[in-house]
Amino acid sequence: MATPQEILRNPFLNKGTGFSKEEREELGLVGLLPSHVQTIEEQAERIYEQYSSKTSRLEKRIYLMSLFNTNRTLFFYLMGQHLREFMPIVYDPVVAESIEGYNHLFMRPQEAAFISIDKPESIEKTLKNAADGRDIRLIVVTDAEGILGIGDWGVDGVDIAIGKLMVYTAAAGINPAQVLPVSIDAGTNNKELLNDPLYLGNKHERVYGEKYYELIDKFVATVQKLFPESMLHFEDFGRSNADVILNKYKDKILTFNDDIQGTGIVCLAGVLGALNISKQKFTDQKFLTFGAGTAGIGIARLMFDEMKRQGLSEEEAKKHFYLVDKQGLLFDDTEGLTEGQKAFVRSRDEFENADELTNLEAVVKAVHPTVMIGTSTQPGAFTESVIKEMAAHTERPIIFPISNPTKLIEAHADDLIKWTEGRALVATGIPSDDVEYNGVTYKIGQANNALIYPGVCFGAMAASSKVLNEEMISQASHALGGIVDPDEPGAPVLPPIDKLQKFTTTVAETVAQSVIDQGLSKENVTDAKKAVANMKWEPRY
Structure with a gap:
């Protein structure tokens, strides 16, 4: 059993001032927190007040990441209350600023796994250490060669995987304890990083070809071994590798490439x-x-x-x-x-x-x-x-x-x-x-891809699909495109981000139904709405 200090340091377990009096007695937390027990609503009000005092977007992101590192439940509760405001801060476009300053801003790895092309023998140990016994159902992996708009950012691009997973939880309701961000450090061709004495990744040019693909193959095989129920989401791989990797695995495992x-x-x-x-x-x-x-x-x-x-x-x-x-x-x-x-x-x-x-x-x-x-x-x-x-x-x-x-x-x-x-x-x-x-x-x-990938992938996971195919993707597009009001003057062609949670559920149910209709459910799921509802996690104590 975790010690009281370990509980307070674990973002998946920590409730901070939200621990009840009974929990404080049971977990050995008596005297380690101020005496008043706060509701999650009271905690969120305090945190939002502090967040609002920050003057720049990057400062706001750093503050939110501090909360993310401390208390996942409170973080996602607060994000749910301010989704439209927080999305550009934790994800695009501010995530680009975070990546560009990663080496100088680094404080914690945020439960990510860092796989080096120079140590392929450590893949299994790395994934086990990062998962720390958690039931991993969703992995976002990047080698950060092709981050849209800013290009090759080596190991610093891990923030893109972390940001994607935040959106998955905020939009679709994947349990944040069941996700894993992964960085494939194959080197970088970014001279600025190679010349930066504080750069945290491998200080050599990118490795391509057979050695690179052998690493990817070993990584995928290890994921299948350790987390056989998981979905594998590839993110921001370079144009010479992205298509090759997707085509190799898309008919074999449950996988998705967000850029393609x-x-x-x-x-x-x-x-x-x-x-x-x-x-x-x-x-x-x-x-x-x-x-x-x-x-x-x-x-x-x-x-x-x-x-x-x-x-x-x-x-x-x-x-x-x-x-x-x-x-x-x-x-x-x-x-x-x-x-x-x-x-x-x-x-x-x-x-x-x-x-x-x-x-x-x-x-x-x-x-x-x-x-x-x-x-x-x-x-x-x-x-x-x-x-x-x-x-x-x-x-x-x-x-x-x-x-x-x-x-x-x-x-x-x-x-x-x-x-x-x-x-x-x-x-x-x-x-x-x-x-x-x-x-x-x-x-x-x-x-913004955030409108669609959380629902598509959540629906496929909820229905325990063997693969994610073109028919599911088409059904998802029609579901999202059909939400607009065509008779409203000046109507948007896509629904607004502040309704993300609602229409993500619609997309997820549509994809889950497509899985069922195609007979692709590994668990013989028969009720799409029930499957999606059963998998949803709520940010509540």
């Missing part, structure tokens, strides 16, 4: 929501993805799969997609194409001016897209001239600049509404304020 699948799901849901408003057909749309990395390809792939679901052949569906990267429009003879990009390239003989299609505006003029999604991290790339050219050829242009953080967004919502005279259907990757234009208040949806 999560970004695609939320964008598909946003497009479906937009089309509910515009009353247009999905199969009539032309998609231009600006930024053909992991996220951009993931988005194109899910849109393509939806085209086929709605009746188009593979050949017909591919005609609706255009990828634009730093070289311009991607053709089948473009050098250095990834496997994911090759599926959506065009032929030069389709265009009379193929050699001129080297920038976004030229491509927009040539193809007249109806949907344009930005994952480029090129700030301001959706210029007024680009947007007006697009809007000249479609009644309700669907425009999603989703690069983040804020400094990297392709265009701001107020400009997009103004440049299209209120016709654009907009979602952004960052939180955006309402836009007032010509007497209408336009609510801007946030194309």
Whole structure:
């Protein structure tokens, strides 16, 4: 049994001033706390008052992380009370500031597991030590090579895994004692980190190829051995590895890649929501993805799969997609194409001016897209001239600049509404304020993966699914996209973040039902709503 001091130091057990008089007697805590027993509501009021006194977003995050390290239940109770306010602080975009300062801000590892490519023999010991006897059901793992917006941050990127798991608990209700953040430290190519004497990771360049994949294989096998009921969520792996890893495991284990699948799901849901408003057909749309990395390809792939679901052949569906990267429009003879990009390239003989299609505006003029999604991290790339050219050829242009953080967004919502005279259907990757234009208040949806991945994965876990497949993903997108009110003037294409818990449950139940309908439940679950409700954890003492 844990000693009184161990209980007070354990964030999964500690209640602080919330321990009842009976618990204090039973656990040996008499005299170790002030005498008044506080309710969780009273504790939350005190903590929020202290939080509100912090002047910068990073200070607010550091304070909340201190609470997270001390008392998980109180942390998630408070987050549930202030979800819209806390989401950008504990997750995106402030998590980027936290990662960039990780070596200088480090205080505690926050129950994460750190796996080094230089010591593959320690994987099992590492995972056991980090789990500390807990029943792990969900693992978020990152090697932090491709953190959207800031790139390669080596071991410092563990904060992205910790932040993702916070959202899982706050949105879906996964028990925080059943999750495990994992850092795969394969080195880093970030010179700033390699030259920083305080850098906490391996001080060598990234390892690629056979040695890297052997480490991933050993890690996955060890997870399956130690935590056979767990789901494995891959996060922010580089574009050369992300697709390879997902394709190797997606049909074998319950796994998910948020950059490939999560970004695609939320964008598909946003497009479906937009089309509910515009009353247009999905199969009539032309998609231009600006930024053909992991996220951009993931988005194109899910849109393509939806085209086929709605009746188009593979050949017909591919005609609706255009990828634009730093070289311009991607053709089948473009050098250095990834496997994911090759599926959506065009032929030069389709265009009379193929050699001129080297920038976004030229491509927009040539193809007249109806949907344009930005994952480029090129700030301001959706210029007024680009947007007006697009809007000249479609009644309700669907425009999603989703690069983040804020400094990297392709265009701001107020400009997009103004440049299209209120016709654009907009979602952004960052939180955006309402836009007032010509007497209408336009609510801007946030194309944030947090809208979708907690419900998708929670539903699959609740139903004890063997895998997470495209049918479940499609069902989830339709569930989220169907929540918008198409008749409300200025309606958002995606539901607001402050209703995250409610619609996450809707998505989770939809995915769980899909698992049941496909006969993929390992435990023969038959009631989706009951399965989701039974798995939910509530932040209460």
